[in-house]
Amino acid sequence: MIDLLVSLLRGVPGTLLVTFGAFAVGAIAAVPLVLMRRSRWLLLSMPARIYIDVVRGIPPIVWLFIIFFGLGSGVIVLSSYQAAILGMGLVSTAYLAEIYRGGFLALSKGQREASTALGMTRLDTLRYILAPQVLRVSVPPMATFLVSLLKDTTVASTIGVRDVMMYASQQAQGGGGSFMPFIFAALLYIALSIPVVVLARAVDERLRSRGQAK
Secondary structure (H helix, E strand, C coil): CHHHHHHHHCCHHHHHHHHHHHHHHHHHHHHHHHHHHCCCCHHHHHHHHHHHHHHHHCCHHHHHHHHHHHHCECCCECCHHHHHHHHHHHHHHHHHHHHHHHHHHCCCHHHHHHHHHCCCCHHHHHHHHHHHHHHHHHHHHHHHHHHHHHHHHHHHHHHCCCCHHHHHHHHHHHCCCCCHHHHHHHHHHHHHHHHHHHHHHHHHHHHHHHHHHC
């Protein structure tokens, strides 16, 4: 049992690398995407909406295959980790953009009107008034998505990423098809998700306390 656990722990760095790498890509790229999605100009809002709907409608594993075996086999050479982060990052971008949009929708329109009355530019309103509140509202659903992303990265093993699932599969095959490696893998994924939930709650409470203090 100890040897099995040690073997699965070897896949933790790969799992965390793909998870947090993809989340970072999505968290950053979703900002311009949600601004496009909220734009009054159809030439900006429509492509953003199409991107979100298309990306969310296709399973992540399909994106990994397209990027790794398609894009990565051409002029651009991508490692399995790079392809996994890029593929899952594209998916994260679409989901996080919708989370950000939900945060904007939760805000009162009166705040924008008040900032306009005070002579603030749209950029200053976004930076100093809207964005901090959107972040505060978005933390819980972002944490939920991060936990979901942690589980979804199991598909990265199909393109050669040495994550927990790959080592679990190898151990299962080496043990004559035993299901115990997958039981251990499930427990390990639960253990990895707990710190994310705890951290998200701590950040949420801190942001709420700062908002109330102001």
